[in-house]
Amino acid sequence: MRLWFLDRWLTLLFPIRCVLCRTRGERAVCQRCWDAFPRIADACPRCDHPATGAGWPTTNCADCARGAFTFVQARALGPHEGALRRAIIRLKFSGAWRVADVLAERMAERVREAWPGLGFDAVVAVPMTAERLRERGFNQAALLAGRVAVRLGIRHQAGWLARRPTDQRQSTLARGMRRRHARGAFLAVVDKLAGRRVLLVDDVMTTGATVGACARALTARGATVWVLVAARGVLRKECVNK
Ligand SMILES: [Zn+2]
Ligand SMILES: [Zn+2]
Incomplete structure (x- = not known):
C-alpha cells in the first residue's frame, strides 16, 4: 500500500512512460x-486458439475435438506475439502492477463480451511454484486475477488452488511430458466447490497443459471452470486439425 502511494506521487512528479514505446503519458x-496489439480474428470457439492458416476448421481445434480440456471455454486478449507479448514480458519485472492494471482492464472487458450475464463465484489465479515465487517475489497471474476480480466485482480466491512442489521446470519439458507433468501439479484446497463457477486466470496459455491441469483439479471438486488469459500462444501447425 505504501509503495502504491509512493508510486502515485512519483507519477505526478514524473509522468509514466509507456513500457513498450517509452512515450510519456x-x-x-x-x-x-x-x-497495435494483435487480435485473434478466427479461433477455436472453445479454447480461443488462433487460426493458423488456410483450412482452419470452423469447429473445435484438435485438442478440444479430442476433449483435452475440462473447462467450458477459454478466452484471451490476443495471440502471444508482438506488442502484447512484450507487455506480458514486462509483467514479470518491477512496476508490473501498472502493466497488470492495463491488461486486467481489457481482460475484464473480454469477460463481459464473451460471457455476458454469466455470474462467476470466484476468480482464481494459476499458482506459481514456491521456488519461482521466491525468485520473482510475486505471481503475475495473481496480479492479473486480483485486478480482474475487482473490475468484475467478484472475489479473488487466492487460497483455492495450490501447487505441489516440483523439481523440474515446465519449460524444459516437451509438450507431451508437460501435459503429464502438469496433470498432478495442482491441488484444489477447498471443499465446497460443487456448483461453483470459477474464472481461472493466467498470463499466457500455450499448450493449455497448465490451465488444463488447474481446471481439472477444480472440476474434480465439482466446480465449473472458464479460463481467461492475457495471451494465447500459437501452437505449431501440425498440432492443429487440418
Ligand atoms: Zn506505447
Ligand atoms: Zn480448442
Whole structure:
C-alpha cells in the first residue's frame, strides 16, 4: 500500500512512460501501442486458439475435438506475439502492477463480451511454484486475477488452488511430458466447490497443459471452470486439425 502511494506521487512528479514505446503519458501501455496489439480474428470457439492458416476448421481445434480440456471455454486478449507479448514480458519485472492494471482492464472487458450475464463465484489465479515465487517475489497471474476480480466485482480466491512442489521446470519439458507433468501439479484446497463457477486466470496459455491441469483439479471438486488469459500462444501447425 505504501509503495502504491509512493508510486502515485512519483507519477505526478514524473509522468509514466509507456513500457513498450517509452512515450510519456498516464498509462503503462499507451493508446497507440494498445491499438497495435494483435487480435485473434478466427479461433477455436472453445479454447480461443488462433487460426493458423488456410483450412482452419470452423469447429473445435484438435485438442478440444479430442476433449483435452475440462473447462467450458477459454478466452484471451490476443495471440502471444508482438506488442502484447512484450507487455506480458514486462509483467514479470518491477512496476508490473501498472502493466497488470492495463491488461486486467481489457481482460475484464473480454469477460463481459464473451460471457455476458454469466455470474462467476470466484476468480482464481494459476499458482506459481514456491521456488519461482521466491525468485520473482510475486505471481503475475495473481496480479492479473486480483485486478480482474475487482473490475468484475467478484472475489479473488487466492487460497483455492495450490501447487505441489516440483523439481523440474515446465519449460524444459516437451509438450507431451508437460501435459503429464502438469496433470498432478495442482491441488484444489477447498471443499465446497460443487456448483461453483470459477474464472481461472493466467498470463499466457500455450499448450493449455497448465490451465488444463488447474481446471481439472477444480472440476474434480465439482466446480465449473472458464479460463481467461492475457495471451494465447500459437501452437505449431501440425498440432492443429487440418
Ligand atoms: Zn506505447
Ligand atoms: Zn480448442
